[in-house]
Amino acid sequence: xNLLEVKxxxxxxxxxxxxxxxxxxxxxxxxxxxxxxxxxxxGSGKSITSLSIMGLIDAPGKIEGxxxxxxxxxxxxxxxxxxxxxxxxxxxxxxxEPMTSLNPSYTVGYQIDEALKLxxxxxxxxxxxxxxxxxxxxxxxxxxxxKYREYPFKLSGGxxxxxxxxxxxxxxxxxxxxxxxxxxxxxxxxxxxxxLMNQLQKKKGTSILFITHDLGVVSKVADEVIVMYKGHIVxxxxxxxxxxxxxxxxxxxxxxxxxxPGVTKxxxxxxxxxxxxxxxxxxxxxx
Amino acid sequence: xxxxxxxxxxxxxxxxxxxxxxxxxxxxIFAPFIxxxxxxxxxxxDRLIPPMWEEGGVSSHILGTDDFxxxxxxxxxxxxxxSLMVGAVSVGLSLSFGLVMGLMAAYFGxxxxxxxxxxxxIMLAIPAILxxxxxxxxxxxxxxxxxxxxxxxxIPTYARVVRAxxxxxxxxxxxxxxxxxxxxxxxxxxxxILPNAATPIIVQSTMGFASAVLEAAGLSFLGLGxxxxxxxxxxxxxxxxxxxxxxxxxxxxxxxxxxxxxxGFNLMGDGxxxxxxxxxxxx
Numbered sequence: 001x002n003l004l005e006v007k008x009x010x011x012x013x014x015x016x017x018x019x020x021x022x023x024x025x026x027x028x029x030x031x032x033x034x035x036x037x038x039x040x041x042x043g044s045g046k047s048i049t050s051l052s053i054m055g056l057i058d059a060p061g062k063i064e065g066x067x068x069x070x071x072x073x074x075x076x077x078x079x080x081x082x083x084x085x086x087x088x089x090x091x092x093x094x095x096x097e098p099m100t101s102l103n104p105s106y107t108v109g110y111q112i113d114e115a116l117k118l119x120x121x122x123x124x125x126x127x128x129x130x131x132x133x134x135x136x137x138x139x140x141x142x143x144x145x146x147k148y149r150e151y152p153f154k155l156s157g158g159x160x161x162x163x164x165x166x167x168x169x170x171x172x173x174x175x176x177x178x179x180x181x182x183x184x185x186x187x188x189x190x191x192x193x194x195x196l197m198n199q200l201q202k203k204k205g206t207s208i209l210f211i212t213h214d215l216g217v218v219s220k221v222a223d224e225v226i227v228m229y230k231g232h233i234v235x236x237x238x239x240x241x242x243x244x245x246x247x248x249x250x251x252x253x254x255x256x257x258x259x260x261p262g263v264t265k266x267x268x269x270x271x272x273x274x275x276x277x278x279x280x281x282x283x284x285x286x287x
Numbered sequence: 288x289x290x291x292x293x294x295x296x297x298x299x300x301x302x303x304x305x306x307x308x309x310x311x312x313x314x315x316i317f318a319p320f321i322x323x324x325x326x327x328x329x330x331x332x333d334r335l336i337p338p339m340w341e342e343g344g345v346s347s348h349i350l351g352t353d354d355f356x357x358x359x360x361x362x363x364x365x366x367x368x369x370s371l372m373v374g375a376v377s378v379g380l381s382l383s384f385g386l387v388m389g390l391m392a393a394y395f396g397x398x399x400x401x402x403x404x405x406x407x408x409i410m411l412a413i414p415a416i417l418x419x420x421x422x423x424x425x426x427x428x429x430x431x432x433x434x435x436x437x438x439x440x441x442i443p444t445y446a447r448v449v450r451a452x453x454x455x456x457x458x459x460x461x462x463x464x465x466x467x468x469x470x471x472x473x474x475x476x477x478x479x480i481l482p483n484a485a486t487p488i489i490v491q492s493t494m495g496f497a498s499a500v501l502e503a504a505g506l507s508f509l510g511l512g513x514x515x516x517x518x519x520x521x522x523x524x525x526x527x528x529x530x531x532x533x534x535x536x537x538x539x540x541x542x543x544x545x546x547x548x549x550x551g552f553n554l555m556g557d558g559x560x561x562x563x564x565x566x567x568x569x570x
Binding site for chain 2: 054056059084085086087088089092093094095096097100101102103104105106114115118119164167
C-alpha cells in the first residue's frame, strides 16, 4: 500500500543563465510504514524533491509537471491554504542543521507546543503540556519537564536534533521527511538519532523519506533506495538488492568510493566518481 | 536576564548612558516634586537673575531666571517630560510604519519589495529637516505636529533597518521549519522572524530617540515646534539667543540638557548593541 506516489515530477529553476532542471521527470513510491532513502551527491536534486513534495518551491523555481499523490490526493492541485493543513500534520520534515532549525528566541517546549496549537486545536493548555513532555521523553530527552523551559542554545547538537524530531512527530504525521538530519552530527550521536527514528517508525508506523549522501546511513535505515544523479533517478531497488547487486554504473562508482576497513590498503588512493563519464547515458535501473 | 545585565555592565560608558537616561526619566516623572517653581510662572521683577553661585544670584533660583522671570532650573526639569515624550512618540510613529513596511518588503520580496523600497528611497532623498519643515508648515507649528513630522521623516530609516534584519533571518532553517509545520504568513512574519530580527531594530530605536530629541529641539529653535510658554529645551534656546551676551546661562543650561540627553541615549544604544548582538549570533 503506497502512502505517497510521485509521478513524473519536474521542478525547474529559471534564471538569466538559463533553466536548471533540478528535478527532471522522476517517479517513485513510498509504501506505508517503510523507509525510502534518496541518495545522491550535492546538486542531484534530492532536497528539491522533498521541498516539491511539501509545496515549498518558491520563485525562481517552479514545479513544471507531474503529480504528487498523497493518500489519493494530488498535492500539486491543492491551494496554499489546504497545503498548510497538510504540512506539519500529515507530512512533516526535519533538517540538516539542528543549530539553525530551531528558533533561537523561543524555548524548546514552546516550539513543540506551537506545532500542537496549529494542528491539534482541540487540546487545552494542560493537555498540550503533557503531550509536549511526552514527545520529549519519546525522543529520549531526559528531564523532559526541565528541558521544556530551555532555549535551543543550551542544548547540544544531538539534543537539538532530537527536539526537531519531537516537533516533527508531535502531530503524529503519516510521512516524515528527513533531509540529511545526521550529517551535522558526530558519528555516535548519528547512530543514536537513526536508532530513534527506526524505533519511532516501529511504534507509530510512520513512513520515512530519508535524504542523504551517506551510504553508511542508508544501510542502517533504508527499506528501499533511490539513487539520484543530476535530477534523474538512475537506480531504484530495495536496500538489500542495491548493496549486493548494484546495477547502474553510477551506483557502482558510489559504492566503490567508500573505503572499507580491512580491505582498502593504507595510502591507497580513494576511488572517486569520474566526472567525465556521462552516467545519464546508461539505462536506468528500476527494480 | 541576569546574563544580560552582567554583560551590559562591562561597558562602562553604556552604564553611564543608562544612568543618564534613568535620571531623565526620574526628572520627568517627579518633576513637580523636584522643581522649585512652576515652569510657566512669570515673575517679572525677578527677571534675568544669574545662577545662584554667581554674583547676583539667589538661592531660590538655582540656575537663575529667564527674561520673564521664570525659574530656569524648573523649566529644564519640566522640559525633560517634553523631550521624553517627543522621543517616544516620534520613534513610536516611525517604528510602527517602518516595521510594517520593512517586514512586508523583506518577507514578500518581488514587486512588493520594489514598490515599498522605492517609496523609502524617495523619502530618503529629501533632507530630513526640510521634510520636517514642510510637514509642520502644512499642519501648523506646534509640538504635536513637530512630533508627527519627525516621526514621518524617520520612517524610511526604520523600514530599511527592519528590512535588512528580516532578510537576514528569512532564509534561515527555523523559518522554513516553521513554514513546514504549517505556519501562516502573518505568524511567520511576526512571531517567528521578528523576535530574532529585533536587535538592530531595538538599537536603532534607542539611538533614534536621541535623534528625535535633537530634531525636535531644532524645529523648536526654528519656531516650528513647541510654542511658548512650553519649556521645550530647543525653544528655550531660541528665546535666549538675544541674551547670549547678557544672560548666557539661559542658553548654556538648556543646551547642556540636550547634550546629555542625546549622549545618554546614544551610549545606551551602543551598549545595547554590544550586548544583544554577540549573544544572539553565537548562541
